[in-house]
Amino acid sequence: MASLQHPVPSQRDLPGIPGTGAKGQGSRGMGEEKRIRVLIVDDIPETRENLQKLLQFEGDIEVIGTAAGGAESIEMAKELGPDIVLMDINMPDLDGITAAEAILQVSPHTQLVMMSVQSEADYLRRSMLAGAREFLTKPFTSDELVTAIRRVYRLQPRIEAPPLIQRAPPLEEVSRPPQPEKRGKAIALYSPKGGVGCSTIATNLAIALGEEGKKKVALVDFSLQFGDLGVLLNLQPQSTIADLVPHIEELDDILLDEVMQAHSSGVKVLLAPPRPEMADLVAPEHMRKILAQLKSIYDYIIVDTDSSLSDLILTVLDGSDKILLVIAPDIPTIKNARLFFEVMEALDHPLEDVILVLNKVDRRGSIQEENIEASIKHPIASRISNDREAALAAANQGIPLLIGQKNRPISQDILALAHQLREELEKVEKAIPEEAVSEPRGLIRRIFRSPGIR
Template identity: 60%
Template sequence: MSGSPPPSPIPAATEKKIKVLIVDDIPETRENLRKLLFFESDIEVIGAATDGHEGVQMAKELAPDVVLMDINMPGMDGIAASEMITRSSPYTQIIIMSVQSESDYLRRSMLAGAREFLTKPFSGAELVNSIHKVYQLVENQRDRLPQPGAPTGFTGTLAPPESEETTGKIVSIFSPKGGVGCSTLAVNLAIAVHKIASAKVAVVDGSLQFGDISVLLNERSPATIADLAPHAEELDLELINSVLVSHNSGIKALLAPPKPEMADLVTPTAMTEILERLRQLF
């Protein structure tokens, strides 16, 4: 009808924000981090701690999704604080920040429970991308928890056990000498098996220090096998799928760590668990 006011727009659903805690002993750094994240609509800084002890306490009280942790602080340093937060708040993901870029710092940080390592100075885009990456791990972990009210006992009927033949096969391509084309052969074989046999195929880059399958496939991923290794004992198929890269040939790939020093994170036990889980998918 003429003269009637236009209908009011339907308000958008409230977007869940990523809760971030900053732990750094330098006031200027804390303020700069706040400014870098201020205009990110899906990120909220919920607190800032001035040292490791305060960071551990605030992590318990505020339950952040992500902690931005400086590594060099008086008293309790970032590595010790990360270990304590990982034990007390397993669903809080930690990003270590440091002016030190040596491999030993990276390795110690990852072993303490950190999921990312940013070398100062870093850009706002690098910071935001890292927060989004580790937050996805939080969501994957929480999705695996039983929902409130969900039945925890047996309520259905027993299904027949799966045949061993339903699990995938592992084909290893190895050479004691580098530069002979193992990666090229592995990728071509994976694509050929997928095309000829119409089979689900994943190629795993086992060259953890100098893997080049990402180059051959022209693919990049924010997550690699190094992100699965710390969860080796509690892997589920959903988490593995979130890390696998889908290639346009139809195969999937589990890429090597982006830095050689991260290879130590993938222990033989972790690699075995990952391969066994992959056999259930392919």
């Protein structure tokens, strides 16, 4: 393995080592398509050489130059206009973050991928603020490097040169009647206590809703720091919510489609960032925009959350049509659920939008349902059986209950919940005028006004 300072050439062979060849995943024949033009910037000659070697067998990537410092990199970027600059952060003459800012001035279409041995949140935040699109912590593998370059290139803003001759719009564009705006329903799964089962239920609920009515279903992991949906569905976080942040102003269905991953069930999944510190990149406003865009594409948007009542989570709850409050029959969870309802009440949030789901129901359990309802002062709307063995196997294998163990009572209970939810949402749709449904309810605004919550 290379030293900490250098990228690790794992999973791909280097020259002189058997098995080396231009067979890298995604390699294309030379000249078939435009290649990604990369400029490498690092003050250590060995790192520059290593990076060049790692990239030389990728048919779709071309290293067009290397620079030994920040100042030189600005000059080269101005002259060469690279698609991607791979930029080291710690350099003696001019640090990579300052150089990155300058490069974006002289070559605005260039995308920046920062590299550092430090993965501190501050470095990451400063890089992203400087306009970087990706952050690689050394040592990284050649696959991580190539994937990052391709992803950043793929997601670059679609700035197209204006056509020389103004084309007439295609016929179908002229004659097509305006499409009615879709109004998907967002359902947030929330628990005021961790480990209660939100992610398990979110995953299977999304699959159930997709199955039941042949509807378009999105599943979103707004549990930003430690999101589990990738693991539960056996999906790699190749692209995540973090990739949408730099493009939030130009967010559209094409961009969302590129970042969301397709699960074999048909559900499209928007994963949480791959590292906890990257959660800091996502602001409530981003969540609001993402949710609104998803509603214009999907019928149902199932949103997983974490157990905090942060601005981020309140934004999600605010933008959701229904909140499934997931609890388990234990005293700490029941106590927190009662507090959650008190907060919602203080904020004038319509309590009928909150559906109480009792998970891990064990007939031999010591706490009676009537006592739970009396304590929380809200009826339990749905019950899901306790089946530790099935839930654990599903999580460990990355095969959701509704795919691998559909006949178990736990799976049937989630199917029943999906059915109940769908009926409920259809009822709401018929009863409420459209404008009223789409208006956010302003939980965040109210939380600061409320005398009880500070």
